[in-house]
Amino acid sequence: MEILENFNLKHFNTFHVSAHGRYFVNATDLTCLRDALAFANKKEIPFMLIGQGSNLLFKEDYPGLIIEINVRGRKLIREDDDTYFVKARCGENWHAFVQWCLDNKFYGLENLSLIPGTIGAAPVQNIGAYGVELCDVMVSLDALEIATGELKTFTNAECDFSYRNSVFKQGLKDQYVIYSVTFGLSKKPVINIRYAALAKALEGMSLDALTPELVSKTVCDIRRSKLPNPQRLGNAGSFFWNPEISLENYTLLQEEHPGIVGYPTADKVKLAAAWLIEQAGWKGYREGDVGVHEDHALVLVNYGQATGAELVDLSRRIQASVKEKYGIELMPEVRII
Ligand code: EPU
Numbered sequence: 001m002e003i004l005e006n007f008n009l010k011h012f013n014t015f016h017v018s019a020h021g022r023y024f025v026n027a028t029d030l031t032c033l034r035d036a037l038a039f040a041n042k043k044e045i046p047f048m049l050i051g052q053g054s055n056l057l058f059k060e061d062y063p064g065l066i067i068e069i070n071v072r073g074r075k076l077i078r079e080d081d082d083t084y085f086v087k088a089r090c091g092e093n094w095h096a097f098v099q100w101c102l103d104n105k106f107y108g109l110e111n112l113s114l115i116p117g118t119i120g121a122a123p124v125q126n127i128g129a130y131g132v133e134l135c136d137v138m139v140s141l142d143a144l145e146i147a148t149g150e151l152k153t154f155t156n157a158e159c160d161f162s163y164r165n166s167v168f169k170q171g172l173k174d175q176y177v178i179y180s181v182t183f184g185l186s187k188k189p190v191i192n193i194r195y196a197a198l199a200k201a202l203e204g205m206s207l208d209a210l211t212p213e214l215v216s217k218t219v220c221d222i223r224r225s226k227l228p229n230p231q232r233l234g235n236a237g238s239f240f241w242n243p244e245i246s247l248e249n250y251t252l253l254q255e256e257h258p259g260i261v262g263y264p265t266a267d268k269v270k271l272a273a274a275w276l277i278e279q280a281g282w283k284g285y286r287e288g289d290v291g292v293h294e295d296h297a298l299v300l301v302n303y304g305q306a307t308g309a310e311l312v313d314l315s316r317r318i319q320a321s322v323k324e325k326y327g328i329e330l331m332p333e334v335r336i337i
Helices: 030-043 094-103 196-201 212-226 247-256 273-279 308-326
Strands: 004-008 020-027 047-050 062-069 074-079 083-089 138-145 151-155 176-186 234-238 262-264 269-271 290-292 299-302
Touching: 020 030, 030 047, 030 062, 030 138, 030 176, 094 212, 196 212, 247 262, 247 269, 269 273, 273 308, 290 308, 299 308
Parallel strands: 020 062, 047 062
Antiparallel strands: 004 020, 074 083, 083 176, 138 151, 138 176, 234 299, 262 269, 290 299
């Protein structure tokens, strides 16, 4: 295991901000992962796991060990009449895995096409897009218990998933490293186009023409049309969560702001944070190298040499103005380190 010192993380976060990790290791297998955790423990320094850095923002240098999770491998482990059970290790690229499943006719991940990041990061925040969340297709996962170095299996229910949330962000935060994830994928094509933007893009298609491949392609097209490619423009997707409020509050807000965009969930209403930010005047805003993307108000961008601190400062100003205009607290979805 090679430990690097004072390592620049610019290429390990999709915001492409410069920040240094005191130590850095590329963990390519379970032994390496265990050794890296033992190193941090022995040195009594903090550690941080990093996949592709697609959901984090370094606002300063990191004083501990950065562990790049790079454990690869994916395979079909069993099947029954209806389902393929497919296992992928934590360092696999999410979108490449989705494409590989599609190529093999393992269906159910199409709506989650083109999400940046790795398999290991996906369950932690229960990634979701275009009407499907990871929890809809995940059977179980294996996670490394940091305190003991043992692998433990969690069922879907034990992960306690909800919107962009899981037990690994709550009660078990910082206690486990996700090692592999097992998915239950359908043998028959699954078409889910309930999400309004997806339904609209596929309007008028005959049922026969609606294939999982087409759904995946359409999701990719929609994402490309409004979310900037992090390889070209530094960003981490949605910067804030969509806030959930009570139906009563929503009705009151609607009276004052008739155009407000909200989607009913089980017992609440999920507001489109992008609408709040756009209406507060931020869409397309730019100051120096930080800004709010011109095609999507929920995406903060680094136009070149922005620092993490500048992006955090912009995010706070957006929060304050949305709070002032609508009384709504926006919470960052991106992990700020
Ligand atoms: N809208 C605006 N202005 C904008 C953009 C959107 O007013 O600049 C309004 C529109 O009314 C639009 C609505 O907001 O209909 C929702 O926009 P969109 O469909 O783009 O979805 P979102 O709520 O902004 C969420 C996820 C995305 C995911 C999409 C599609 C969160 C925090 N974000 O965005 O996830 O791709 O839905 O399912 O839940 C990510 O997590 O990084 C991410 C990109």
